[in-house]
Amino acid sequence: MSLYARAVRHAWRMAGVLALSVLLVLTTDRFYGHSSLAFAGAIIMLLIANAPMLRFNCPRCGKNAFFRGPFVVPWPNRSCNRCGLDLDTPPPSQNR
């Protein structure tokens, strides 16, 4: 599986966790009133879920696929925007 494909899978999982966090905060807000604890919980959940994002680095130059210049984007780059390596081709060493 290519780095891009794995990064896309991670992006979808993040979207799911984000939706869940919003739901958690809204539900808590609705039934218990405003709760900063639920908000903090949602943030922590997002941070933990997003930690693997830092592993999606270009195998040639190490540039993270989720960074476009200094900006972090929720969707990965199909090709490295520093060295131009195509991230959508599976690495030859990964014959599984």
Ligand SMILES: [Zn+2]
């Ligand atoms: Zn690169």
